[in-house]
Amino acid sequence: MIRSSLALIRGLWLSWLQYRSFFFILAFGWLIPPLIYLLVWSTAAGDQAIAGLTRGQFVAYYLVLILVNQATYAQTNWTVGDLIRYGQMNHILLRPIPPLSDALASEFAGKVVYLAFDLPLVALLALILRPELDFHINNGLAFIPALVLAWALRFFWGYWLALLAFWAARADALLALQDSLIFLLAGQVAPIALLPPAMQTLAKILPFRYMVAFPVEVLTGQVDPANLLPGFAIQAAWLAVAVLLSIVLWRSGLRRYTALGG
Amino acid sequence: MKPLRLVAAFMKASFQEEAAYRSNFFISITTSVLNLGTGVLGIVVLFGQIQSLQGWDLPSTLTLLGVYLTVSALRSLFISPSLEALSGMDGEIWSGAFDFTIMRPVDVQFMVSLRKWRWFASFDLLLGLGVLLIAVIQLGITISPAQVIAFVLALFSGVVILYAILLIFAGLIFWSPGVLFTWIFDGLFQMARYPLSMYPGWLRLVLTWIVPVGVITTIPAQAITGALSMQNLALSLGLALVLVVLASAFFRHGLKRYASASS
Numbered sequence: 001m002i003r004s005s006l007a008l009i010r011g012l013w014l015s016w017l018q019y020r021s022f023f024f025i026l027a028f029g030w031l032i033p034p035l036i037y038l039l040v041w042s043t044a045a046g047d048q049a050i051a052g053l054t055r056g057q058f059v060a061y062y063l064v065l066i067l068v069n070q071a072t073y074a075q076t077n078w079t080v081g082d083l084i085r086y087g088q089m090n091h092i093l094l095r096p097i098p099p100l101s102d103a104l105a106s107e108f109a110g111k112v113v114y115l116a117f118d119l120p121l122v123a124l125l126a127l128i129l130r131p132e133l134d135f136h137i138n139n140g141l142a143f144i145p146a147l148v149l150a151w152a153l154r155f156f157w158g159y160w161l162a163l164l165a166f167w168a169a170r171a172d173a174l175l176a177l178q179d180s181l182i183f184l185l186a187g188q189v190a191p192i193a194l195l196p197p198a199m200q201t202l203a204k205i206l207p208f209r210y211m212v213a214f215p216v217e218v219l220t221g222q223v224d225p226a227n228l229l230p231g232f233a234i235q236a237a238w239l240a241v242a243v244l245l246s247i248v249l250w251r252s253g254l255r256r257y258t259a260l261g262g
Numbered sequence: 263m264k265p266l267r268l269v270a271a272f273m274k275a276s277f278q279e280e281a282a283y284r285s286n287f288f289i290s291i292t293t294s295v296l297n298l299g300t301g302v303l304g305i306v307v308l309f310g311q312i313q314s315l316q317g318w319d320l321p322s323t324l325t326l327l328g329v330y331l332t333v334s335a336l337r338s339l340f341i342s343p344s345l346e347a348l349s350g351m352d353g354e355i356w357s358g359a360f361d362f363t364i365m366r367p368v369d370v371q372f373m374v375s376l377r378k379w380r381w382f383a384s385f386d387l388l389l390g391l392g393v394l395l396i397a398v399i400q401l402g403i404t405i406s407p408a409q410v411i412a413f414v415l416a417l418f419s420g421v422v423i424l425y426a427i428l429l430i431f432a433g434l435i436f437w438s439p440g441v442l443f444t445w446i447f448d449g450l451f452q453m454a455r456y457p458l459s460m461y462p463g464w465l466r467l468v469l470t471w472i473v474p475v476g477v478i479t480t481i482p483a484q485a486i487t488g489a490l491s492m493q494n495l496a497l498s499l500g501l502a503l504v505l506v507v508l509a510s511a512f513f514r515h516g517l518k519r520y521a522s523a524s525s
Binding site: 021022025026028029031032033036037039040041043044050051128129169170172173176177180183184189190194195196199 | 285286288289292293296299300303304306307308310311312315316438440441442445446448449450452453455456460461462464465
C-alpha cells in the first residue's frame with residue numbers, strides 16, 4: 001500500500017514537471033482572494049481594533065489562513081468528476097490498488113508543490129506586514145488535529161459532490177457552489193466573529209467553517225477553551241457524514257458506471 | 263467593410279458553438295450569480311463593521327464593484343476567449359495550430375483579438391450594470407447626460423487599457439511557451455474590485471504604474487459619480503491609446519519569434 005502510493009506520487013510529480021509553472025500559477029491564483037481581504041481588513045484596523053482584532057492580528061490570521069486554505073484545498077475533487085464523465089475511470093478501476101489511493105496520492109503530491117510556492121511567499125509577506133501572533137503551545141497542539149480533520153472533511157465533502165457525476169453530467173457546478181460557500185462562511189471574507197449574526201449562525205452549523213477557519217482560529221487563539229471540544233465534535237460529525245456519503249455514492253455509482261465513451 | 267463583416271461572422275460562429283452545449287448555460291448562470299453574490303456580500307460584511315474606509319463608503323465601493331463586474335463581463339465577452347484560444351491552456355501556440363491562423367489573409371492581431379465570442383458573458387454584463395444602477399441609486403445622486411457620456415468614454419478607455427495589458431501578457435507566450443501569463447494577470451486584476459486606497463502604498467504603486475489595473479475600474483467609477491475631471495478623462499483616453507500602440511508593437515515583435523510547435 002505504502003509502496004504503491006509512493007510510486008503514484010512520484011509518477012505524478014514526474015508528469016507535472018512538464019508544466020512546472022502551471023502549478024505555481026494555480027497556487028498564485030488561490031492566494032489572491034484571501035490576500036485581498038488581508039490587506040483590506042488590516043487597512044481598516046489601522047487606527048483602531050475591529051471587534052477586538054488589531055491590525056497585526058488580522059495579518060497573522062490571514063497569513064495562517066492562506067496556508068491552511070492551500071493545505072486543505074482538494075484539487076482532486078475537480079478531476080474525479082472529469083474521470084467519470086470521460087470514462088477514464090477504467091484504468092483506475094483495473095489497477096490492483098484501491099481507487100481512492102489515486103486521488104489521495106494526487107492530493108499529497110499537489111500539496112507539496114503548492115506549499116513549496118506558498119511558504120516563501122507567506123514568509124515574505126510576514127516580513128513586510130508584521131503579524132502579531134500570541135502563540136501558546138496548547139493552541140499549537142490543538143491546531144494539528146484540527147488541520148488534519150479540516151483537510152479530511154474538505155476532501156471527502158468534495159469527493160461525494162464529485163461522485164454525483166455518476167448521475168448528472170455537470171455536477172461540478174456544486175463544487176463551484178462549495179467554493180463560494182467556503183469563501184463566505186469559512187473565514188475568508190472575514191473572520192467568523194465579524195460576520196453579520198445570521199451568517200455567523202450558519203457558519204457555526206454548516207460544515208464549511210470546519211474546513212478552513214476552525215484550525216486558523218484555534219492557532220491564533222480565537223477559540224475559547226470551552227468551545228474547543230464542541231468545535232472538534234462538529235468537525236468530526238460532519239467528517240463522518242461526508243465519508244458515509246462518499247462510500248454510499250461510490251458503491252451505487254459504480255453499478256451505474258458504464259465507461260461512457262471509454 | 264471587410265473587418266466588420268468578419269467580426270460578424272466570428273460572432274455568429276461562436277454563437278453556434280456555444281449553442282451546441284446547452285447544459286453549459288446552467289453552469290454559466292450559476293457561476294455568474296455566485297460571483298455576484300460573493301462580491302456584494304464581501305462589501306456588505308466589510309461595511310457592517312466600519313462606516314467608511316479611506317473615504318470610501320458602502321455605496322461608492324459598490325459602484326466600483328459594479329464597474330469591475332461590467333469590465334470583467336466585457337472582457338469575457340470577447341477579449342479573454344479570443345486571447346485564451348491563442349495563449350491559454352491547449353491554445354494555438356501550445357498545439358501549433360497557430361500555423362493555420364497566420365496563413366490567413368487577415369491581420370494576425372485583428373484575428374487573434376476578435377475571433378472568439380462568449381455570448382454567455384452578456385448575462386454578466388446585465389448583472390454588472392444592475393449592481394452599478396443599484397449603487398448609484400444608493401448614492402442618491404442625479405446623473406446628468408454629460409456624466410453618462412463621460413462614463414461611457416471612461417469605460418471604453420478602461421476596456422482598451424485592459425485589452426492592451428492582456429495582449430502584452432498573452433504575447434509573452436512567444437518567449438516562454440507553456441507559461442499561462444494571462445492567468446497571472448487574472449490574480450492582479452481581481453484586486454481592482456476594491457479601491458486602490460485600501461491597499462498598502464507599495465502595492466498601490468504597482469497597481470497604478472506597473473500593471474495599471476486600478477485605473478481600469480476607478481476612472482469609470484469616478485465618471486459616473488461626477489468626481490472625474492475632464493483632464494483625467496483625457497489622460498485615461500491618452501493612456502489607452504499609448505498602451506494599445508505599445509502592446510501592438512510588442513505583439514508584432516513577439517510574433518517574429520514564433521517557430522511553430524514541432525521541430
